[in-house]
Amino acid sequence: MVFPRTQATPPSTSSKWIRYFVGVGLFVLIRVLVGWISGDSLKNSIKQEMKSTRRVDITDINLAKSADGGLSGTATASNGDVYDLQVDKPGGSRQAWTASPSKKMLEREISTMMAKSSLGTAGTIDITKTDSGGYVGSATTSAGDTYEVFVKPSTSLLQFITVIPSQQTITASLTREIESRTRETVRSVELTRIKAGEYTGAAVLSGGGRLDVTTAYNGTKVSYSFKPSERRTRPRSAP
Secondary structure (H helix, E strand, O other): OOOOOOOOOOOOOOHHHHHHHOEEEEEEOEEEEEEOOOHHHHHHHHHHHHHHHHOOOEEEEEEEEOOOOOEEEEEEEOOOOEEEEEEOOOEOOEEEEEEEEOHHHHHHHHHHHHHHOOOOOEEEEEEEEOOOOOEEEEEEEOOOOEEEEEEEEOOOOEEEEEEEEOHHHHHHHHHHHHHHHHOOOEEEEEEEEEEOOEEEEEEEEOOOOEEEEEEEEOOOOEEEEEEEOOOOOOOOOOO
16 A cells, blocks of 8 residues: 555554563662771671661672772672672761662663563673763663663662663564554665664655654653655566
8 A cells, every 4th residue: 555645644653562662660879978987897887788778788898999089899799799889089077988789780680670571581681881880782682672771870879771672673663563554565664863762764665655754762661653755755666
């Protein structure tokens, strides 16, 4: 079916697709302001605080001087979880330290979140720490769907984990939806990335029809729409 130029076809939005492809979670960081202490006293303070506030039993702490004048290292829990530690440089009579989940813990949380959100079982997750203290990367499910992953810390000590479908996954989903609604084969889909989850572009149908495509991301879900384009594409000549 080829859309006539004058036909007004309402944009299509798939609520099922929206629910399926978006996941948002969070991880709570620990940040404590204490009187100026060092050495074993500092380590004991960290152990006691994590035990009382998060019920985390820390068995080992390793700290070393960092480039900014403070301390950095890790705290290992009895269950094997490892937390990244950052102790601010000395200032006045008080200092602050922060415990945040390590890369391995975040990758496990991302995998769990994807499974609970029906995104699929994560086959591989690859995230890299940024200068701001967050992480960016990708996740690929066992079915081959790919996602962009963002871990963004905030001033409220929450690490927000967001999983957004990649351009490849959005293209595949759009193709299936368009073919279902138009009963035509999609010859090609070309999308231009604006930012994660947001694209503009066009889909060309086997009969020569052309659709304008738009996707949007509002912070919690991705939506998309397509409609007939004013620009026409001539059908491909038979071999």
